[in-house]
Amino acid sequence: MTVTVDAPRIEYHREPLGIGERMPRLSWRVGSAPSGWRQAAYRVDIERDGRSVSYEIDGGEQVLVDWPAEPLGSREIATVRIAVRGVDGAWSDASAPTTLETGLLEPSDWVARPVGATRNEHPNSDQRRPSIVRREFEVREGLVRARLYATAHGLYEAELNGERVGDDTLSPGWTVYGARLRYYTYDVTEQLRPGANALGAWLGDGWYRGRLGWRGGFRNVYGTDQSFLGQLELTYADGTREVVATDHSWRTAPSPILHSGLYDGEDYDAREEQAGWSSPGFDDAAWEMAQERHRDPATLVAPTAPPVRCTEELQPVEVLTGPSGSRILDFGQNLVGRVRIRVSGPAGATVTLRTAEVMQDGEIYTRPLRDARSTDNYTLAGREVEEWEPRFTFHGFRYVEVPGWPGDLDADVAAGALVARVYHTDLERTGWFESSDPALNRLHQNVLWGMRGNFVDIPTDCPQRDERIGWTGDIQVFGPTASTLYDVSGMLSGWLQDVAIEQLPDGTVPWYVPVIPADRMWTPLRPGAAWGDVATLLPWTLYERFGDVGVLRAQFDSARRWVDLIERIAGPSRLWNTGFQLGDWLDPAAPPNDPADARTDRYLVATAYFAKSARTVARMAEVLGLSSEASRYDALANEVVAAFTAEYVNDDGTMTSDAQTAYALALQFDLLTDPKMRDAAASRLAQLVRDAGNRIATGFVGTPLVSDALSGAGHIDTAYDLLLERECPSWLYQVEQGATTVWERWDSLLPDGTVNPGQMTSFNHYALGAVADWMHRVIAGLAPAEPGYRRIRFAPRPGGGLTSASARQLTPYGEAAIAWRIEGGSLEVEVTVPVGAEAVLDLVGVGEETLDSGVHSRRVALRD
Secondary structure (H helix, E strand, O other): OOOEEOOOEEOOEOOOEEEOOOOOOEEOOEEEOOOOOOEEEEEEEEEEOOEEEEEEEEOOOOOOEOOOOOOOOOOOEEEEEEEEEEOOOOEOOOOOOEEEEEOOOOHHHOOOOOEEOOOOOOOOOOOOOOEEEEEEEEEOOOEEEEEEEEEEEOEEEEEEOOEEOOOOEOOOOOOOOOOOEEOEEEEOHHHOOOEEEEEEEEEEOHHHHOOEOOOOOEOOOOOOOOEEEEEEEEEEOOOOEEEEEOOOOOEEEEOOEEEEEOOOEEEEEHHHOOOOOOOOOOOOOOOEEOEEOOOOHHHEEOOOOOOEEEEEEEOOOEEEEOOOOOEEEEEEEEEEEEEEEEEOOOOOOEEEEEEEOEEEOOEEEOHHHOOOOOEEEEEOOOOOOEEEOOOOOOEEEEEEEOOOOOOOHHHHHHOOOEEEEEEEEOOOEOEEEEEOOHHHHHHHHHHHHHHHHHEEOEEOOOOOOOOOOOEHHHHHHHHHHHHHHEOOHHHHHHHHHHHHHHOOOOOOOOOEOOOOOOOOOOOOOOOOOOOOOHHHHHHHHHHHHHOOHHHHHHHHHHHHHHHHHHHHHHHHHOOOOOOOOOOOOOOOOOOOOOOOOOOOOHHHHHHHHHHHHHHHHHHHHHHOOOHHHHHHHHHHHHHHHHHHHHHHEOOOOOEOOOOHHHHHHHHHOOOOOOHHHHHHHHHHHHHHHHHOOOOOOOOOOOHHHHHHHHHHOOOHHHHHHHHHOOOOOOHHHHHHOOOOOOOOOOOOEOOOOOEOOOOOOOOOOOHHHHHHHHHHHHHHOEEEOOHHHOEEEEOOOOOOOOOEEEEEEEEOOEEEEEEEEEEOOEEEEEEEEOOOOEEEEOOOOOOOEEEOOEEEEEEEEOOO
16 A cells, blocks of 8 residues: 655644744644554655755654744745655655745734724714725736735724625634734735725724623723724735735725624614725725724734634524514524525615524523623615625524514525524534434534534633633633544634733633623632633643643643642642632532532532642643653642542542532542542442432533543443433433533523523533533543544443444544444444554453554454
8 A cells, every 4th residue: 555645734724824833833644554554754845935955854753743944934935745754664755735824923024003993982882883994005017926914903804806805704803912913814816906906894893892791791891992904915026025004094984884792793784885995996085094003013923723714504494483473583503603694675674683592482582691682783775685694793592583574584584595604713623423322412413513602713601691701611621522523722722822821920810711801709810720720731631632742831831830829829738728719610409699509519629620730730741851840740739639638538438528529520630549449439429420310410510520430430331321311400401402502501491491590591501511522432432542642542331222332533643433333242343543543442351452553343242
């Protein structure tokens, strides 16, 4: 078999245009090779500036290897190919090429300044009207390349000569704007023509100055201006470069968007449109001169992940009529995005789109949205056919009420006039799961849809109400599942940079990042277990799943400072038993008005996380070659474990908090060093699950751990009983109730079909869906045995009456897969190991077996 190499990947970029790395790391997959083939060396062929240079390096590494050449400069283009040599000495052919291009890497590269209107009608309200900005310019003959580098204070969409630039939305996304404002690079060569051209941009408030937070929220968190920053660079065949940059020569006017807010939706009056405003020749004499604003170019950064895009479109599955006569579209899936309409009607008629996740008493039910209006309004211009979609908002919804539709709604729906467009960060899908149980498959789909809806530039808690912020605890517990389902490496490593920026000098990690003002419960910032531990545990998760030592190096100081803070708080006792804690948040037994009042002592939770984070920092130091730090934090972790055991574990292995989360923490965080105590704790955990009727008795902290705690301690049947329970609270209770995403509360929808009266009743929260990672690793049996899946563990554990299950994982080395089925008293298993990796196959009753790359089948008799 011929050895073939796929085109290399540049860092984590799916599209390496405008990258910010001067020495980007390279990865590649060996597409095919003979059985047992091993890489012994690789060659990197780099073409830049008309010269081609080859670098030959010994070694078997093929994931995130160092850039072998001189650092790249701004705007530099390079083409990279990879060839590999096996231990047999034979070289492969070079791979297909990957072309990369850097963005503007030096602050001095920027000449553009943010520009916008001086008009600011209601600076402290949600009724400010957005602006559009424009400028005309000339293009000479001989243009060979054109790049637009763009960002905004607020949100933007650029247009060139009347056409949209790019397909991203909600750009530049949400970062800690004062320190990091992301810009995007667009290849606009084909959109330009010799002679007169025009560049324009729509603007929206977005996260920069729009309303953020609950109980009325806060406005102007990052500034009061709404500005576009664009730098169009034109490169000609003679080597000259011309720059068209935003400055005071630009013109501005009110937008047809009358109002736009992330929570409230968008109001658009098509009668206010100015035809041809982003095309050359438009008369902008009545427009105002734009005002230049301030932006330190040193804060402009290139993205590390794909932007938010529309990734799917859904048609309504039904048109409903409510008791009030309301007309309601059911899209059959709780999703995040916007509705695009195609409509005809008289000028001045207004179409309203009111969104909601659920219905009650036959009508859309909006109370869970709290103060989010979640409504879009489109006023028609009176053209024959008008097509519209909001630009600068997004909604979490399944149902859309459509009052004021000027036509036959049923017929228009059938003709595709109303379509839900699904938006999220355009990540690469990497993980798939299937089983013989349709309810489990639906649960997995719910987790997937919940993740899609909450990965809208940052990892949010919920996508529908007046919140939608980056809670650190949620992604801390969901990180392994997220890293299984999608390639989140670039997105989350970028977000972790903001975590480090927002971290206080004393080491306190905020409850959510980016930080926004909030009520007394969350302000001032206080350290809290499980949430603050995102600084240690999420970088380690990314290292385990993607093999990225770089994220450990980048985040080590942040992680260490977090643990050092808790060490100071705990003092010589090594017990974190003071201060504000959320504990096992949203334990089903907690009263609705106090979600932190869980069955497990909140300080037990805090001390357990102290031990886990200290140990994790030690492991990070070990990987980074910091031996003294590794020894120090290992010793600290040992002291915390001893203190935990003395304080919270009884002599017989039971715990002072006789609750599932307490045992799950002790088992999964390796806090019980005595094997007899571990066995006793595991038995007690299993008994507690049985005593609860296999219904959930854990909150945000315990739920991601309890299944592993059971299966890892020999109680696999109990773990299946817990997973497959259908009475409330349980995962499948939600499925039985028709859920299409994972809920915030186990009983967000009560058994009688009414909505839980609690203030926090989201129907799209991913945290409790963290069990999906266990489904991949234990039910199907596919898990990383070494960072980045360099070594894979196939260890399926059938149970629960399932007759088959399968999982696929697109690893850094290629696709790994497992499929098993039970037939005739035997377990039949087929696994696929990608080239460059090896695997361990661990079947119950059979010794472990090491496998090389390729497809392997086994059949073993099942034990009674």
